[in-house]
Amino acid sequence: MTTTSIEFRARADGAESALRALFPETPLQLNEHLSQRTGARIFLKREDLTPVRSYKIRGAFNFMRKRVEGGETDAHFTCASAGNHAQGFAFACRHYGVKGRVFMPVTTPQQKIDKTRVFGNGAIDIELVGDFFDDCYAAARQYAAASGAEMVPPFDHEDIVEGQASVGTELLRQLGGERPDMLVLPVGGGGLASGLVRYFEGEGAPAFRFVEPQGAPSLRTSLEEGRLVKLPQLDGFVDGAAVAEIGKLPFETLSRFAPSDVSLSPEGSICGTMLEMLNVEGIVVEPAGALAIDSLSRMGPEIAGKTLVLVVSGGNFDFERLPDVKERALRFAGKKKYFILRLAQRPGALKDFLQLLGPEDDVARFEYLKKTARDFGSILLGIETKEAANFDTLLRRFDAEGIRYQDITDNQVIADLLI
Incomplete structure (x- = not known):
């Protein structure tokens, strides 16, 4: 060493x-x-x-400790964060009785805003600025330059x-x-x-x-x-x-x-x-x-x-x-998939389709995308099952019945629009 x-x-x-x-x-x-x-x-x-x-409380506390114990009794700090760094910063400000200002994106969940305020217990102010972290980070830097407050970075400091x-x-x-x-x-x-x-x-x-x-x-x-x-x-x-x-x-x-x-x-x-x-x-x-x-x-x-x-x-x-x-976990494990399929618009067609499902298959989503079609309708279908291998059996049944389908589970663009 x-x-x-x-x-x-x-x-x-x-x-x-x-x-x-x-x-x-x-x-x-x-x-x-x-x-x-x-x-x-x-x-x-x-x-x-x-x-x-x-x-995160460890780094924020150590940063402030060195300045307060170094004689900066009137120290004033600021940070930009939408999560754990803000909460550690707030807790450290309260401990040392110093002023702090936290800049958070407007999109920050209310729960995180409330928790940060509770940890600060009156020692901090919170400002919501911009939709993204870069926006509030820029605002925090401007505030530090104008007020003399010291920036407490989340990670890039000794x-x-x-x-x-x-x-x-x-x-x-x-x-x-x-x-x-x-x-x-x-x-x-x-x-x-x-x-x-x-x-x-x-x-x-x-x-x-x-x-x-x-x-x-x-x-x-x-x-x-x-x-x-x-x-x-x-x-x-x-x-x-x-x-x-x-x-x-x-x-x-x-x-x-x-x-x-x-x-x-x-x-x-x-x-x-x-x-x-x-x-x-x-x-x-x-x-x-x-x-x-x-x-x-x-x-x-x-x-x-x-x-x-x-x-x-x-x-x-x-x-x-x-x-x-839960949704992301099931899709990653291959136990939940989404399809767009074409289903005949005739009496009994839906009943016939449901007969293709296995005993462990469950319909999690069923939505007509084009309800005015006369012969075939486009359907958004979500299927959840207990074992990923069940989809092999199900898709063979689709093919045997001539059902036209497209698996959109991993198509991020389509999935974001429809699911």
């Missing part, structure tokens, strides 16, 4: 010690369900159990990275000094991942596996290109990790890794993992919080017998999203 890494680790240890004024260490739990499924010892570091239900690395202090203590064989870390802006890499680097360091949403592979793309790359577009479903460009400072650390060290989780697979953890373990995770756990489904026998620590990065899940999560 180099002098620089020793100093970094000491600073992270100091951040962890200071955090005890806010909350006790988050649990490290051996998960029997995941361990039995993989043949490995799977520990979950439950960052979803901080007061704000994510690890004090933020140092605060997130305090997770490592707790891990080592909770494992009794034992080093895990592998750390599995979700990646958005890269603050948590780079912090833990720096904390554990040196002799005996564990292997690292990083996990990004398939629709927002900013780290993987940058590693493939050998430079920092800003994604031209991304899927924002995994809102806690959907970042167009990984932080410059985190990438300086993570650039040493190969693209193969980064696993990409399909959004539908993440949804299935969220439902599994809720139904089997009673653990509520947000999409970003499920990333590390979801990656286990793409790990092979090489992890059998090894000790893995997975960071569950957050549990701020709005249950109004649950129907969408």
